[in-house]
Amino acid sequence: MYFVRSILGILLLTVSLNLTGAPNAASIVRHRSNLCLPPWCPFFFLQDKTMGDSKALDDKYNIEAAEVLANEAQHLPITEAAPIYEQLLTLFPTAAKYWKQYVEAHMAVNNDDATKQIFSRCLLNCLQIPLWRCYIRFIKMANESKGLEGQEETRKAFDFMLNYVGADIASGPIWMEYITFLKSLPALSTQEESQRMTAVRKVYQKAIVTPTHHIEQLWRDYENFENSVSRQLAKGLLSEYQPKFNSARAVYRERKKYVDEIDWNMLAVPPSGSYKEEVQWMAWKRLLAFEKGNPQRIDSASSNKRIIFTYEQCLMYLYHYPDIWYDYATWHAKSGSVDTAVKLFQRALKALPDSEMLRYAYAELEESRGAIQSAKKIYESLLGDDVNTTTLAHIQFIRFLRRTEGVEAARKYFLDARKSPNCTYHVYVAYAMMAFCLDKDREIAHNVFEAGLKRFMHEPLYILEYADFLTRLNDDRNIRALFERALSSLPPEESVEVWKRFAQFEQTYGDLASMLKVEQRRKEALSRTGEEGASALEGSLQDVVSRYSFMDLWPCSSKDLDHLARQEWLAKNMDKKVEKLALPNGPGSVDKDYAGLISNSTVSAKVVNPDVSKMVIYDPRQKSETLPSTTSSGVPAAYSNLSNPAAAIVGGGMTNAFDEILKATPPALVAFLASLPVVEGPTPDVDVVLSICLQSDIPAGQTGKLGTSAVQLSGGPVPTTSVLSGSSKSHPMPGGAPFKTTRDRQAGKRKDLDRQEDDETATVQSQPLPRDVFRIRQIQKSRGGTTTKARGVTTSQTGSASYGSALSGDLSGSTG
Numbered sequence: 001m002y003f004v005r006s007i008l009g010i011l012l013l014t015v016s017l018n019l020t021g022a023p024n025a026a027s028i029v030r031h032r033s034n035l036c037l038p039p040w041c042p043f044f045f046l047q048d049k050t051m052g053d054s055k056a057l058d059d060k061y062n063i064e065a066a067e068v069l070a071n072e073a074q075h076l077p078i079t080e081a082a083p084i085y086e087q088l089l090t091l092f093p094t095a096a097k098y099w100k101q102y103v104e105a106h107m108a109v110n111n112d113d114a115t116k117q118i119f120s121r122c123l124l125n126c127l128q129i130p131l132w133r134c135y136i137r138f139i140k141m142a143n144e145s146k147g148l149e150g151q152e153e154t155r156k157a158f159d160f161m162l163n164y165v166g167a168d169i170a171s172g173p174i175w176m177e178y179i180t181f182l183k184s185l186p187a188l189s190t191q192e193e194s195q196r197m198t199a200v201r202k203v204y205q206k207a208i209v210t211p212t213h214h215i216e217q218l219w220r221d222y223e224n225f226e227n228s229v230s231r232q233l234a235k236g237l238l239s240e241y242q243p244k245f246n247s248a249r250a251v252y253r254e255r256k257k258y259v260d261e262i263d264w265n266m267l268a269v270p271p272s273g274s275y276k277e278e279v280q281w282m283a284w285k286r287l288l289a290f291e292k293g294n295p296q297r298i299d300s301a302s303s304n305k306r307i308i309f310t311y312e313q314c315l316m317y318l319y320h321y322p323d324i325w326y327d328y329a330t331w332h333a334k335s336g337s338v339d340t341a342v343k344l345f346q347r348a349l350k351a352l353p354d355s356e357m358l359r360y361a362y363a364e365l366e367e368s369r370g371a372i373q374s375a376k377k378i379y380e381s382l383l384g385d386d387v388n389t390t391t392l393a394h395i396q397f398i399r400f401l402r403r404t405e406g407v408e409a410a411r412k413y414f415l416d417a418r419k420s421p422n423c424t425y426h427v428y429v430a431y432a433m434m435a436f437c438l439d440k441d442r443e444i445a446h447n448v449f450e451a452g453l454k455r456f457m458h459e460p461l462y463i464l465e466y467a468d469f470l471t472r473l474n475d476d477r478n479i480r481a482l483f484e485r486a487l488s489s490l491p492p493e494e495s496v497e498v499w500k501r502f503a504q505f506e507q508t509y510g511d512l513a514s515m516l517k518v519e520q521r522r523k524e525a526l527s528r529t530g531e532e533g534a535s536a537l538e539g540s541l542q543d544v545v546s547r548y549s550f551m552d553l554w555p556c557s558s559k560d561l562d563h564l565a566r567q568e569w570l571a572k573n574m575d576k577k578v579e580k581l582a583l584p585n586g587p588g589s590v591d592k593d594y595a596g597l598i599s600n601s602t603v604s605a606k607v608v609n610p611d612v613s614k615m616v617i618y619d620p621r622q623k624s625e626t627l628p629s630t631t632s633s634g635v636p637a638a639y640s641n642l643s644n645p646a647a648a649i650v651g652g653g654m655t656n657a658f659d660e661i662l663k664a665t666p667p668a669l670v671a672f673l674a675s676l677p678v679v680e681g682p683t684p685d686v687d688v689v690l691s692i693c694l695q696s697d698i699p700a701g702q703t704g705k706l707g708t709s710a711v712q713l714s715g716g717p718v719p720t721t722s723v724l725s726g727s728s729k730s731h732p733m734p735g736g737a738p739f740k741t742t743r744d745r746q747a748g749k750r751k752d753l754d755r756q757e758d759d760e761t762a763t764v765q766s767q768p769l770p771r772d773v774f775r776i777r778q779i780q781k782s783r784g785g786t787t788t789k790a791r792g793v794t795t796s797q798t799g800s801a802s803y804g805s806a807l808s809g810d811l812s813g814s815t816g
Contacts (some may be wrong), residue, residue, distance in 0.1 A: 172214025210253030268319035428452030
């Protein structure tokens, strides 16, 4: 009956989860408890059945799910909890807290055989103090009634434990517990008492030189112990160990800084690139570097023991990191323990069986110490079955055979490998170059390339590798024949690099006629693949630069190169310009101010138009989906028909938003933006920008609240706020939306709201003039002519002006 209920529970859970979508840990555990699912129906089985492959793979190491399952297992009988623990520990074999829960569940029901088996599986791989204290507690309970024999077994267990985890910074309680145990041993004679005191003294002397959290407490206990035995003897012993204790205490303080950065509750999961994982990786690296520096200046054997302990602890948390396994193994190899390094690589491959990097590193170690057969087995494991063998595995095995067994073994395997369905052109190139460079056999290399050409004529990279080989042979006739054969079979869109190499070859080795001929043929072939059409057939100065350059030497300056590159880009996009500026509402809807904006964008031949199709509005105050859509009530009806060309190009979904922004833009601001030229390069020419601004005809507005009229100046329009306050304060952006600095936005946000409430029809000219007297005086000094006063501040303008840096507010430049 229970079995039937379990099957029905699984079916109901699967149906419910399929209806509700991908489950999380809490939902599955809730369904499990509600439906009384058996323990042999694990959580991860349900995940695999209800989630997609990628989702199931991601959730295989789901920390939240593991914690929920572990908590659930604690409240179940051991017979039901055991399968859950086994599955958890299959995924997290170094999770000491799960091992501890598992073994404590068996200890609670006095299942000594299962407890011993679990300890034998986990102790040496989980060097964590709580787990080991659980072990010593079990040993003491098991030997409590065995008398002297049990005491001896317990003492050996303490020594075994301290040998593995005695260097832990949290091992102080273990040292104290061992000392207490030794003091509690009965002594029936003076000799036994002396032996007991000697054993206690040795443990104390080891504990006080170990950097732990309880080192100072241990030192005080040691002082009391020695003084209780013999004050005269204590003085000499304490003076001898005082410097060692001081050194250990100083190292403890330094070590604690590194240990505090480590998350000791972290579960070992494959690296996902998260910030937390990177922080933990760096914390462990710093601790390992600290221990390798031997800060306590102890003997090398003791220092190496601490380094090994730190690596083993690190692997509990970075179990899936191949670089940690590699560092650990190579450190052993450099220290002279090659056999230990081999065992570590074997452990690493059990932990990470899919890591090709570790397999190659392991094979390299075996080959370096002369174990050729062992290395060969590793390479053969990389080859696997013929279906899943990678091209790189073929190449590396050929090289290995060439190094260890000679030319014939490598050639024999190459002949077999080329029959593999996974064999690519890389295998042909690798073997041909090996035969040419190592065996000095150019004929075999040439034959291999020719054999590969019949199979990989469609691979441009193979053609280029073959051409490089023929270039080394100085076989110009066959090189030209190779290029001609390849270009006749390759489609034009895949032949770009081959044509480029052909042209370079003729530039280096051909005469002028052949060089120009190949260049023309290249243009004719590639013109059919691009959008340039007939314009691509025309010669340019760029071709001359390409023909007469060598390595990093150019027949022109870097400035000329930039200029030529800009001209080439302009030439390619010359016909696209009208399309980019086409308005979605038709030409009849273009306002005269907006027409001025378009016409001014083509005033100067030097201006480089930006590729507006890749430009987006940046406004940190709001997201793109929350762009303002309200219009000002005072905007003339003519602006309702305007559309932003950039918005039309970026995408139809953004057109309406930019249209709304343009509708809300005051006419004076539109006129001001229309007078601005298109920027040439990343930095505008300040002189050109200011000259066009001064010569433009910006309509004058009322000053409104100032109570004084803004008089139209003879040399041009009234300067707007953005002009007087420096061009660094506001930059035109696509769609007419100015970009302001953070300080200006914060200061002006409240003013804009108040001004909109007071008078929604106010224009840019109705805003108060800037109060920066220093900048206005700079403008006054640079001008000499008619002046206009507003709010007691004098401004002037003539037909010429001299300006300096726009960023500093000190304007420089001249207009005639």
